[in-house]
Amino acid sequence: MRILICAAEAPLPPINGFRLMLRALTEELRREHEVRVLALRAADQDAASVDENHLRLVPRPEAHRVGDAAALVQALLRRRPLRADAVAALLARPLRKELEEFNPDLVHVTSGRLAAIGAALAGRKSVLGALDAWHLNVEARAAVAAGARSRLLQGEAVRVRRFEASEYRRFGRVVVVSDADRDALREVDPTLAVSVIPNGVDARFFAPDPTAARESSRLVFTGVMSYAPNVLAADFLAREVFPLVRTARPDARLAIVGRAPAARVRALAELDGVEVTGEVEDLRPWLVGSGAYVCPMISGTGIKNKLLEAMACSAACVATPLALQGLRVTPGQELLVGVTAKELADELLRLLEDDECRARLGRAAREYVRREHDWGAVARAYADVYGEVLAEDAHAPV
Numbered sequence: 001m002r003i004l005i006c007a008a009e010a011p012l013p014p015i016n017g018f019r020l021m022l023r024a025l026t027e028e029l030r031r032e033h034e035v036r037v038l039a040l041r042a043a044d045q046d047a048a049s050v051d052e053n054h055l056r057l058v059p060r061p062e063a064h065r066v067g068d069a070a071a072l073v074q075a076l077l078r079r080r081p082l083r084a085d086a087v088a089a090l091l092a093r094p095l096r097k098e099l100e101e102f103n104p105d106l107v108h109v110t111s112g113r114l115a116a117i118g119a120a121l122a123g124r125k126s127v128l129g130a131l132d133a134w135h136l137n138v139e140a141r142a143a144v145a146a147g148a149r150s151r152l153l154q155g156e157a158v159r160v161r162r163f164e165a166s167e168y169r170r171f172g173r174v175v176v177v178s179d180a181d182r183d184a185l186r187e188v189d190p191t192l193a194v195s196v197i198p199n200g201v202d203a204r205f206f207a208p209d210p211t212a213a214r215e216s217s218r219l220v221f222t223g224v225m226s227y228a229p230n231v232l233a234a235d236f237l238a239r240e241v242f243p244l245v246r247t248a249r250p251d252a253r254l255a256i257v258g259r260a261p262a263a264r265v266r267a268l269a270e271l272d273g274v275e276v277t278g279e280v281e282d283l284r285p286w287l288v289g290s291g292a293y294v295c296p297m298i299s300g301t302g303i304k305n306k307l308l309e310a311m312a313c314s315a316a317c318v319a320t321p322l323a324l325q326g327l328r329v330t331p332g333q334e335l336l337v338g339v340t341a342k343e344l345a346d347e348l349l350r351l352l353e354d355d356e357c358r359a360r361l362g363r364a365a366r367e368y369v370r371r372e373h374d375w376g377a378v379a380r381a382y383a384d385v386y387g388e389v390l391a392e393d394a395h396a397p398v
Helices: 017-029 065-078 084-101 112-121 134-144 147-170 179-188 228-248 263-270 284-288 305-312 341-353 355-372 375-391
Strands: 002-007 034-041 055-059 106-110 126-131 173-176 194-196 215-222 253-257 274-278 290-295 317-319
Touching (some): 002 017, 002 084, 002 112, 017 305, 034 084, 055 084, 065 147, 106 112, 106 375, 112 126, 126 147, 126 179, 126 375, 134 147, 134 179, 134 228, 147 179, 173 179, 179 194, 215 228, 215 284, 215 341, 228 253, 228 290, 228 341, 290 305, 290 341, 305 355, 317 341, 341 355
Parallel strands (some): 034 055, 106 126, 215 253, 215 290
């Protein structure tokens, strides 16, 4: 099968969850299929080592204030999400070349923010890797914002819903990572054909290391710390959860690990026992060498790659229910779950005090990841969806 993947970001460093997913998926698909990737390259991504036989990159212009203002005016006038059409337009000409030269059997577009490109795929078999219900993320950001920013985000959420309803139906199938995202999209458009395929994790790379130095009283939370849901989670963890832990365990420490920490995250380093590292070369020592991993998400959608990575490393994990979207886990079996700050703190204290519980949960967590989130299985699930779309007699309406 010849597969063309059109992506909003290139699968190159610096790595985030989306780029990691795209790189792993394409590597697995190439084991059995001919795959090319057409993607936007950010200014901080180095294309020096790119294999041009498999990847065509399109530079993405850097944003600036004048451009931001103009883009907002366009979004308001056209009642479309901010930059959705502009991003798709950047890929329009190279997409035509790929369709002519590569002539794929199927085009896989990812993520949902790139769905406007579906208009250029009329008559082509296509799949939209939406990954999540975009409008839920925007609504969550609006809920925690204030003043004019909150009103702007509320308007953006309305425009995103309209965009999902008009653009997603151009594709033969829409793929998301959780049942909650599927249900949210079907509320927007009940006619959408939506499949659920969870994200994967490289369990061979993220693996327990018995020789790693261990700080059993340290808690750790990882992620891209400029991403709004991670910022909110880190703030909640450091200001509401961790003080309760530290009251009972004065020796406890909290490490917030991840690149590009926002000012709100950097300020948390002023709190007693809290360390904000910024970007680190390798996450694994932090995951393997801490007493427990915390994923205290209070907003956002989709599977949390950071939680899967911690589980793959056999870390004992504590998470909020929101962090478990797309995971088929049983609280108390593979990890512990808490809703309130006190519940989370109690579960973390339990792990800090109980070595046997910590080891048992870590073993079960890794076994779950290896069984349910292997990238090979994820790629096969996508290939099955591709086959179903190719077998359909008629393309989705355009």
